[in-house]
Amino acid sequence: MAQPYLAARGLNKSFGPNEVLKGIEFEVHGGHAVALCGENGAGKSTLIKLLTGLYTPTGGHVEFEGQPARWTDPRQSLAAGIAVVHQEFSVLGALSIAENIYLGAEPRTRLGLIDRKALTADAQALLDELGITLDPNALVETLSVADKQMVEIAKALRSEAKVLILDEPTAVLSQNETRHLFRIINDLRAKGLGLVYVSHRLDEIFEICTDITVIKDGVVTSKGPTADYTHDSVVAAMVGRELGDLFPAKAATPTAGEAVLEVRDLVVASGLPPATLQVHAGEIVGLAGLVGSGRTELARALYAGEAVSGDVSLMGEPMPHRDPAGSIEAGMLMLTESRKDDGLFLNSSVARNFSATTPGLGAHHNAIPPGHEERRASVLKERRGVVVDHVGLPISALSGGNQQKVLVARLLENRPKLLILDEPTRGVDVGAKADIYKALRQLADDGMALLVISSELIEIVGLADRVLVMRDGEIAKELRGEDITEAAIITVAAAETASHHGVAA
Amino acid sequence: MTATDTNAPATPNRNTVRATERRELLLLVGFLVVIWAVTTALSPRFLTPANLKDILIQAAPLGFVVIGQMIVIIVRGLDLSVASIMATVAVLSTSLIDVTPVIFAVGLLLGALIGALNGYLVAYRKVTPFLATLATMIVLQGIRFAYTKGAPGGALPETFRWLATGDIFGIPVALIALAIVAFAAHWMLERSVFGRLLKLYGDSPDAAYMTGAPTRLLVVMAFVISGVMAAIAGLFLVGYVGIVDNWTGRGYELDSIAAAVIGGAALSGGKGSVPGSLLAALILVSLFNIVVILGLSIELQLVIKGTLIILAAAVYMKRSQN
Numbered sequence: 042m043a044q045p046y047l048a049a050r051g052l053n054k055s056f057g058p059n060e061v062l063k064g065i066e067f068e069v070h071g072g073h074a075v076a077l078c079g080e081n082g083a084g085k086s087t088l089i090k091l092l093t094g095l096y097t098p099t100g101g102h103v104e105f106e107g108q109p110a111r112w113t114d115p116r117q118s119l120a121a122g123i124a125v126v127h128q129e130f131s132v133l134g135a136l137s138i139a140e141n142i143y144l145g146a147e148p149r150t151r152l153g154l155i156d157r158k159a160l161t162a163d164a165q166a167l168l169d170e171l172g173i174t175l176d177p178n179a180l181v182e183t184l185s186v187a188d189k190q191m192v193e194i195a196k197a198l199r200s201e202a203k204v205l206i207l208d209e210p211t212a213v214l215s216q217n218e219t220r221h222l223f224r225i226i227n228d229l230r231a232k233g234l235g236l237v238y239v240s241h242r243l244d245e246i247f248e249i250c251t252d253i254t255v256i257k258d259g260v261v262t263s264k265g266p267t268a269d270y271t272h273d274s275v276v277a278a279m280v281g282r283e284l285g286d287l288f289p290a291k292a293a294t295p296t297a298g299e300a301v302l303e304v305r306d307l308v309v310a311s312g313l314p315p316a317t318l319q320v321h322a323g324e325i326v327g328l329a330g331l332v333g334s335g336r337t338e339l340a341r342a343l344y345a346g347e348a349v350s351g352d353v354s355l356m357g358e359p360m361p362h363r364d365p366a367g368s369i370e371a372g373m374l375m376l377t378e379s380r381k382d383d384g385l386f387l388n389s390s391v392a393r394n395f396s397a398t399t400p401g402l403g404a405h406h407n408a409i410p411p412g413h414e415e416r417r418a419s420v421l422k423e424r425r426g427v428v429v430d431h432v433g434l435p436i437s438a439l440s441g442g443n444q445q446k447v448l449v450a451r452l453l454e455n456r457p458k459l460l461i462l463d464e465p466t467r468g469v470d471v472g473a474k475a476d477i478y479k480a481l482r483q484l485a486d487d488g489m490a491l492l493v494i495s496s497e498l499i500e501i502v503g504l505a506d507r508v509l510v511m512r513d514g515e516i517a518k519e520l521r522g523e524d525i526t527e528a529a530i531i532t533v534a535a536a537e538t539a540s541h542h543g544v545a546a
Numbered sequence: 547m548t549a550t551d552t553n554a555p556a557t558p559n560r561n562t563v564r565a566t567e568r569r570e571l572l573l574l575v576g577f578l579v580v581i582w583a584v585t586t587a588l589s590p591r592f593l594t595p596a597n598l599k600d601i602l603i604q605a606a607p608l609g610f611v612v613i614g615q616m617i618v619i620i621v622r623g624l625d626l627s628v629a630s631i632m633a634t635v636a637v638l639s640t641s642l643i644d645v646t647p648v649i650f651a652v653g654l655l656l657g658a659l660i661g662a663l664n665g666y667l668v669a670y671r672k673v674t675p676f677l678a679t680l681a682t683m684i685v686l687q688g689i690r691f692a693y694t695k696g697a698p699g700g701a702l703p704e705t706f707r708w709l710a711t712g713d714i715f716g717i718p719v720a721l722i723a724l725a726i727v728a729f730a731a732h733w734m735l736e737r738s739v740f741g742r743l744l745k746l747y748g749d750s751p752d753a754a755y756m757t758g759a760p761t762r763l764l765v766v767m768a769f770v771i772s773g774v775m776a777a778i779a780g781l782f783l784v785g786y787v788g789i790v791d792n793w794t795g796r797g798y799e800l801d802s803i804a805a806a807v808i809g810g811a812a813l814s815g816g817k818g819s820v821p822g823s824l825l826a827a828l829i830l831v832s833l834f835n836i837v838v839i840l841g842l843s844i845e846l847q848l849v850i851k852g853t854l855i856i857l858a859a860a861v862y863m864k865r866s867q868n
Contacts, residue, residue: 345756366758375756383752388816389745390563397746398757401739409737433562451757 044107045070046235047092047123047204053100054087061087062259064101069204069235074226076250076267077239078279080498080527084259085239089206092237093125094118106203124197125206132192134182139164141181142196167195171225187218194225205229206237211245223249241331241535243272255279276528287475288503289482291325298322299356301490302343302373302459307351309335309342313514315351320459320490325481327505328494329530335514336494337378340461344368344375356458369398372458376448376465378494384448385436392418392432394447399454425450426476442473449480460484463494478504498527510534567819570810573861574825578832585836592839599718603711603786605831606720607632607779608801609824612809613731614775615802616823620735620748621768622815623668623675628802630683631660631773632780632795634690637698639781640790646705653777660686661773665766683799690792698790710785720782727778731771732820744768748815804851805830808858829854 045068052065062084069075079085090096092103094112103110105121112118115125132141139160140147148159164177173191175184181192190210197205207226211219226249230236238250246253247267254264255278263278298321306315316339320326328336342348346363353360355371368374377383386394395418401407403417418432427446429439436444445465452460465481466474481504485491495501501508508520510533518533559565586593611628618625639653660682667678712719735741747754747764755761779798784790809826811818830851837847 365756366760369758377756383750383756386746386749386753386816388563388749393563393742393746397753400742400746404739407739409739409742411737431559431562433559433564435561435563438561 043070045104046106047237048104049088049092049101050104051101052088052091052098052103054084054091054096055099060259062091065256065259065261067092067254067261067264069237071203071233071235072230073252074230074236074238074250075252075254076246077237077254077256078243078246078275079256080279083256083279085256086208087259088256089125089208089237089239092118092206093123119200122201122203123206124202124204126190126193126197126208126210128209130189130193132181132189132196135180137178137180138168138175138184138192138195139177141192142167142177142199144196146199164195167199171195171198172228173225185218187214187221190214190218190222191225198229202234204235204237206239208239209241210238211240211242219245241531243275243535246275247272272532273528276531279527279531287478289479291482292323292485292506298324298488298490301356302492303352303354303357304343305352307339307342307353308349309338309347309514311349316516318509318516320492322458322488322490323485324506325485325491325493325504327501327508327525328492328511329498329501329508330511330517330534332496334511334534336511337463338514339511340375340463340492340494344373344461369455372456373461374398374452374455374457374459375461376452376463378463378467380441380444380448380467385444387435387437389436390414390433391422391427391429391436391439391447394436395421395432395451396454398451402454421450421454440473441467442469442476445469445473445477449477453484457489459490459492461492461494464496465493466495466497466500498530501525501530502527512536567810570862571819571822571825574809574822574829578825578829581829581832581836585839589839592836597835597839601828601831601835602721603718604835605828606718606724607783607786607795608798608805608827608831609724610727610775610779610782611795611798611802612805612823612827613728613820614772616806616809616811616818616820617731617735617744618675618768618772619803619806619811619813620744620815620818621765622748622751622813623765623768624679624803624813625664625769625772625776626676626679626799627660627664627683627686628772628776628779629795629798630686630690631657631776632783632798633792634660634686634780635777636780636784636790636794637690637694637792640702640706640784641694641698644701644703646703646709649703649706650778650781653781654774657773657775657777657780658770659773661770661776662766664773665769668769669762669765694792696792698792702785702788702790706781706785707788710782720786723778723782727775728820728824735818735820740764740767745816748817750816801830802827804855808854810862812862826858 048068049065052062053060054062065088067088077085077088087096091098093115094117095115097113103112110118110121133144136144142164143160148156148163150156161177168175168177171194173195175188175191181189184192210222214222226236238246240246250267252265253267253270253275255262255275257279300319301322302320304316304318306317308315313335328339330336343353345365353363355373358371360367360371381387386397392414396402396414401409404410404413415432422429422432425446427443427450429443436447439447462481466477469477481491481493493501493504502525505525508525508530509516510518510520510530512534520529582593591597615625615628635653635656638656639649642652643649664679664682667673668675709719714722735744743754743759744764747759747761751761780795784794805826806818806823807813808829809819809822809824811823833847833850837844
């Protein structure tokens with residue numbers, strides 16, 4: 042076979058002691074479309090960043106047309122002919138399509154001004170070549186999401202490209218829009234471009250990719266022509282891994298306890314189907330689904346009352362007016378997804394963060410005696426194993442795992458009946474993860490009801506007694522006991538959206 | 547030393563939040579001592595009991611305003627209407643009645659109502675504090691001029707004058723009032739649950755909301771406090787000057803913001819203290835007094851004031867990066 046356009050040769054990447062990629066061998070040939078498959082956190086985006094020079098490898102090297110490429114800046118790889126379309130759009134709404142495509146590389150007149158005629162003509166030629174029927178003078182903010190995606194692709198291909206990398210390009214597209222994208226991808230491939238296609242949707246991969254490479258835990262576990270694979274064999278390569286003893290034993294008889302949380306016909310946002318669910322005392326319910334499937338929205342609807350309609354009751358008591366303060370008082374607490382955005386008080390001390398939900402707890406008449414916060418924090422710190430020299434230090438001085446322990450300790454001070462945890466181990470190292478899993482199981486054993494959201498399938502499978510899989514804003518399936526496997530969850534979560542064609546009533 | 551240290555390791559940690567705040571306060575004390583010492587060396591007329599008393603009495607109205615302003619800044623706000631509140635409250639309440647306690651009662655109520663309006667606009671209508679209080683400032687100005695037809699008048703009752711200029715055992719009444727208010731505000735910020743929530747809200751409004759803090763109420767209350775403080779300051783100032791003027795308190799909005807920032811409040815919220823704010827107010831008033839005593843030009847005072855703000859901002863920025 043001819044020389045690949047772009048290849049990784051024994052590529053390693055570590056962040057501190059953390060080895061993210063190990064000995065990656067990967068190649069893209071002209072006229073091929075390679076699917077890059079793997080779970081969240083498997084190392085796909087790290088690999089893309091290495092291939093484009095955004096990161097430098099700690100071992101091995103990137104090869105471009107058979108020559109080692111020592112890129113230290115994405116602009117170098119772009120100049121060489123590697124174009125990337127990222128998941129998040131970078132187009133600017135207030136500019137025209139032509140201006141967006143040639144942003145920073147506008148054709149100039151002899152006076153150094155932007156040559157508008159040439160700009161429009163160049164953009165028109167590029168759009169024609171790609172078979173995109175859009176007016177180059179139209180403002181980008183007037184376009185549909187799919188058309189914006191087309192502009193992104195045109196922008197990526199404005200200079201001669203040899204390889205085009207698409208990172209989850211269909212995440213925001215409807216089925217028809219996806220069709221259109223596929224036609225363009227096939228055209229580009231026919232013209233000899235090499236493509237890298239990152240997606241969770243297996244159906245799409247089998248439709249347009251010629252080759253498949255699977256990454257798991259930073260290692261290539263399988264690669265070959267698409268014809269050699271089935272859906273199941275790809276999933277097996279993605280998730281086939283031992284659970285190890287990271288997770289404590291599950292509840293013997295889940296759902297045996299009384300229903301702590303009962304949700305009936307909760308409409309999170311208008312247009313979405315109503316959600317109905319229960320969480321019982323003593324069980325951990327996992328809420329799984331792809332990013333954007335509506336997990337966090339459902340959790341916030343429960344905790345902060347951000348819902349259109351529906352009934353929520355806790356311990357049999359209806360909760361009509363819900364806001365965080367009311368939920369906390371009723372015994373429902375939530376660990377939010379992003380510590381830095383709405384969890385921590387970053388400029389405040391560790392001690393103050395410990396008691397933020399209950400600043401007056403243990404104090405008299407709303408007065409907080411001197412040193413009260415610090416004394417309470419010292420006790421909690423010991424109990425929860427938080428490693429910090431002095432509780433008066435700012436919380437920003439702590440590691441991610443210790444920050445998370447402070448947040449969990451703060452929640453538990455309120456003696457919750459129901460605990461909602463959104464990505465409880467994000468940005469936490471493996472050792473601290475095991476501590477958190479153990480603590481959560483202990484809480485369930487003590488009779489608490491837990492609802493855990495996680496993007497890491499292994500976490501859901503290892504931890505949950507029952508799993509609700511979400512897709513497109515609705516609870517698509519419930520899994521129990523032996524049925525809870527990574528493959529089963531992925532199959533439901535990443536299935537082509539069938540909901541529009543009618544779901545069994 | 548506080549009881550904290552019983553739990554602290556043998557060597558007190560220099561990087562705790564509290565140790566950092568204490569060092570900032572010491573820096574302000576040091577600066578005040580330096581400018582006083584330099585002026586004393588240059589002029590025998592500075593360090594006299596009469597002059598120091600003057601400085602303190604003049605600093606009292608700004609002291610009230612800066613406490614309110616600092617509390618608004620803690621919740622990520624800004625109150626541009628304080629000077630307008632000072633004048634409006636002074637004009638309206640002194641013209642309505644001449645019984646001193648009633649003047650104060652009406653004035654404080656008025657200040658609270660205007661503050662509540664500011665707070666409502668910011669917390670419930672999501673108007674940025676800058677615009678909300680700018681608008682309030684202008685509207686109040688209009689009301690004031692329409693009411694007085696440009697020429698406010700009316701004699702001030704004797705008790706009212708005494709409150710602003712008189713002494714009890716040689717200590718100015720205005721200072722005693724400021725001390726009481728300052729202690730209450732300091733206790734509220736450092737020791738009460740309400741104060742704790744104000745600071746947490748300023749640190750992260752989103753986290754405060756998710757931990758169940760009554761976020762809107764906190765913002766409204768901060769502006770109410772600022773309105774009340776401005777009202778008290780306005781009444782003491784007209785009492786001190788002896789005439790009610792449509793422009794009473796002119797310039798206090800920016801001076802109070804400057805003092806709050808020099809005193810350690812961060813416009814990004816969550817930080818600020820009563821001692822720091824009062825020290826900074828005292829520094830600003832001292833500078834004015836020093837310029838007069840040394841016979842320097844008034845313009846120089848502005849240059850020094852501006853330089854001080856930049857200096858303070860630079861010092862605090864460096865601290866927050868460490």
